[in-house]
Amino acid sequence: MNEINDTVCAVSTPPAAGGISVIRISGEKAIDIAAKIFQPFGGEKVADMKGHTCVYGKVVYGGERLDDALLTVFREPKSYTGENVAEISCHGGVYLTKRVLRACIESGAKPAAAGEFTKRAFLNGKMSLTQAESVMELISASGESALRSANGVKEGRLFRQINEACQKLLSLLADLAAWNDYPDEDIPAVEQGSMETALNEVSSALEGILLTYDSGRIFRNGCDTAIVGKPNVGKSTLMNMLLGYRRSIVTDIAGTTRDVIEESAEVGGVLLRLSDTAGIHTAGDEVESVGVDLAQGKLENCELALAVFDSSQPLDGDDRQIIDSLRGKNCIIVLNKTDLGVSVDKSEFAEFPLVVEVSAKNESGMEALENAVVNALGLREFDPQNALFANERQKACAAQALKYTQAAGEALTCGETLDAVTILIDKAADCLMELTGEKVTDAVVEQVFSRFCVGK
């Protein structure tokens, strides 16, 4: 939970692929943080800006110019939250907005919890009493949504990796606790070497997470998507429909190459990198078996499969083989050719949560497909910003934890006493456990009792 005297930031406009996005920073250091990443074209000093003034300039972070934007400054108490507030209005787009948001976080702001601006506004006397009830409801609702989001996140790869690192720290802490709390028992001494190894492992795991994991990855690099299905179900028509869709927005995304654009399409705000389907088109002889083989090959490497079936025909053996190979995959069942009438038995797809009907020829059903893509990629149930927030929060926690793990390793190496080193490991574990809301002391005591044989 953020402290009331932390400076927090969030995207305060609804997330959308186009339009203007506003990133709001609120708190004592809001203007200092804005000054770190915003350079007015007129050479004005952000720190000297008066309240209720606005300048045009560029957002620069890590030496890279992210966007041209407007910066509006509000000084306490004359702002929405009653605190210092800086608002950066940039060119929008989910990916770009996120990068600006991250620049704020890396410059010292903490990700705001949902409802936090409103809560601060209330606590700073900027709202009437009658509004208080609704604020509490909002916080409560956002708590539930954060919980859902956290639960969603718990199934994610990032969470698993972070959790592994956390368990390693806890196990080390339990070793130390048992050894220290039961000095007379037969408990193995915690050797400096094994501690160093454990800390190094955690450090590199966290470094790896921070380097490779980027919650904006799907937006920037796209998601590997395979279109599979037996021949003549309309895969190529679907491909064309997707490629024709919102193509202009795709080209707006920075860092994507011409090649990628030709094979990529934005669907539901997400960039899908569509597999080359040439192989399927030119399968030639032994059409039936080759088609299935290829579908299976594609399936192994993709992050999302669009499995296309001809809805005007009952399923045959090939279709069923494809269904078999889809089990356990992240996939969307696309029932194509609805313009020819639906004669397929839909109960055959009962085990798949995402089934959409389209007519690629008539370009109908696109909206349903878009929703299905968002759902399939786990961006459902809450708005994308919340999902991003959950990931940003995890990253922020991992970064803090890395800082303390490294400090613990250094302290250990240069011969600091173990109690001091333990304080740093505690802090590192604390950062990671913030995600699940557990307490380090409780978890350690629990482990001591379950793993060690101690007593009178």
Next chain:
Amino acid sequence: MWNNLIERGRKMPFTDDFDIVVVGAGHAGCEAALAAARLGMKTALFTISLDCVANMPCNPSIGGTAKGHLVREIDALGGEMGKAADATFLQSRMLNLGRGPAVHSLRVQSDRVKYHAYMKRAVEHQENLYLKQGEVTAVTFENGCVSGVVTKLDTSYSARAVIIATGTYLNGIVHVGEVSYASGPDNVLPATKLSDSLVEQGITIRRFKTGTPARVHKRSIDFDKLEKQDGDEKITPFSFTHNEGEKLENKVCCYVGYTNEETHRVILENIERSPIYSGRIHAIGPRYCPSIEDKIMRFRDRERHQLFIEPMGLDTDEYYLQGMSSSLPEEVQLEFLHTIKGLEHVEIMRNAYAIEYDCCDPTELLPTLEFKKIGGLFGAGQFNGTSGYEEAAAQGLIAGINAALKLQGRQQLVLDRATSYIGTLIDDLTTKGCSDPYRMLTSRSEYRLLLRQDNADMRLTQVGYDVGLVPRGTFEKFLEKKRLVEGEVERVKKVNIAPSQGLTEYLESVGSEGIATGAKLSQLLKRPHVTYDGIIKFDDSRPELPDAVREQVELQIKYEGYIAIQQEQVEAMRRLEAKKLPQGMDYSLVTGLRLEAIEKLNKIRPLSVGQAGRISGVNPADVNVLLVWLEQHRHAKED
């Protein structure tokens, strides 16, 4: 039956009138009664047997990891345990030396009989305090508050506050193999009526279990086959008031032995005869203090378990077998002890046993240790679900202080988690509760580096003085120590040390690098392995200072960075702790709280938002809702 007692209690004139009655004269009861009486309250201390005042029915030992911290905190606040331990110890060791000051822990082996005699005398000599033999069978109530107690002999005493410190006596049942009988510890009579009177008032009573090992005769131990364990050469006293001139000496040795495969075989073959494994005991035993059969069942792959052979006193040949607690039949106890090297011919004097007893649910207590439901009724010690003499004494002290402060109309004492292990212990109990007997551990404190045993006086003497338990003279000595520490810390931060051949040699000898230009003394001291005493040769302006002062200066400088990290955590905690929640409110009326949170908050009734946040089942969103609600509440009051 119990209504009769009330009736009779009311009709019958009170035999005597007290401000405070303490039920039970164990480690909790003695501290409670002494504190209350010292704060000017006319106090009665009841015990079933005057010969069992401050008895040690289990290990004759005071201190140990985190427990030693508790004793020093009790001492700093003006309690008695530290002084009693210093006066009656047989062997003293500072545990965990070399693992850092936060986990240094003092432990002594005590003379059980002398400890009892010391504490009994302290109680007897205390003005305002009346030590009485008698079993309290009921607490009487009027209008939701306590009004007095009734004893087994139907004698009534009036009291404005009652502290329950019944240890393992309350409906105690001893189990040895297939045999069980109603008994308190050490075969003293149990207290069989009191629980009913508490249950009538809506207090939850639970069953916990603990156990103790056998005591054996010295002449039957082959000490040559055991490892010897010596005490420290330089002995640190528990009490900060200990006179430096008075010499402390170890009087005995302790010994270490090991179980083996044969021991384990005997136990496993007879496991069905243990009342726990046969299902005859349903109460919950402590996880940290398992019986030997538990250890063997739970950790099957361990080839051996350690045991300590410790004398019970100078005037007895009884030895205590630490680590061998058991509830197996006596002949099985003898059989498995005989498999242990050094104990082949051992002669049991008192058998090991398990004991079941009644205790309360500490989440029904306020952090002052007063019951939420009943004004003037306090709980302390094992009755509150803890285990250990030190945990008991710590709670007794706080309950005694708070009962007195309440009657005097003064603000009661709640120590927060960052002040002390005592505060941590009571916060854990009253906020999270306990599902098995609670033992203090250093790992339970998130502020370990601040809560060291060496600085308990720095943390708590002022508090004890403000309460009125620390005498003026002691307080002045403390202020002088504090002044010396602060002055020296300041000097160390200012003074520069010039580079020299000698200094370089010293620094290199401890694995550090020499210096080319002058450096601040404090910077050098922060280096690992550089010590305050080691660097004295190069520090010309150093004043003569007592050991305790030098220790504080060294630690404060050396751990400055870590202490700062902890201090930040403390401040964050205290900001939420300062947000007080009104008592007696109905949380279901707060919009936006989740159902689970409402249920827990209504049960625990936290004093502050900080405490609310530590309740399991209250999540950060609920804490935010509470913050907004508090603000709204404040506005509403102002309007």
